[in-house]
Amino acid sequence: MAAVDLELRKQFQELQAQLLETRAKMRQIDAQMEVLRRNCQRSKLTQIEVKNFATDVNAYESIGRMFVKKPKSEIEAILEKSIEANNMRITKLEETKVYLENSLKERENSLREFIAQRQQQANTE
Numbered sequence: 001m002a003a004v005d006l007e008l009r010k011q012f013q014e015l016q017a018q019l020l021e022t023r024a025k026m027r028q029i030d031a032q033m034e035v036l037r038r039n040c041q042r043s044k045l046t047q048i049e050v051k052n053f054a055t056d057v058n059a060y061e062s063i064g065r066m067f068v069k070k071p072k073s074e075i076e077a078i079l080e081k082s083i084e085a086n087n088m089r090i091t092k093l094e095e096t097k098v099y100l101e102n103s104l105k106e107r108e109n110s111l112r113e114f115i116a117q118r119q120q121q122a123n124t125e
Contacts, residue, residue: 015111022104029097040086047079
């Protein structure tokens with residue numbers, strides 16, 4: 001019986017550590033997704049403003065601490081690529097989060113099954 005308790009305790013501690021690690025990863029993913037959403041929104045707003053410019057207006061792209069003069073169409077393309085890239089990253093992060101949630105549920109279920117097996121063994125003895 002003592003061996004069963006030690007084994008159960010060890011399994012429970014391992015699961016607890018995995019749960020904490022998984023939850024931390026999920027919080028990190030949520031934070032990354034929020035940053036990407038804000039960047040996407042900023043790019044969309046900038047894109048709307050740039051579209052309102054006349055075609056002959058000088059447009060500049062910020063590169064580090066300097067600005068590079070570029071045609072309006074190129075700035076619009078850069079903003080569009082930025083929006084698409086951010087949306088793709090958000091989608092990948094959402095998939096990763098779903099995977100982590102599923103693995104978390106599987107681990108919890110395996111621990112419940114293990115506990116149920118041990119209880120049945122204890123009741124039959």
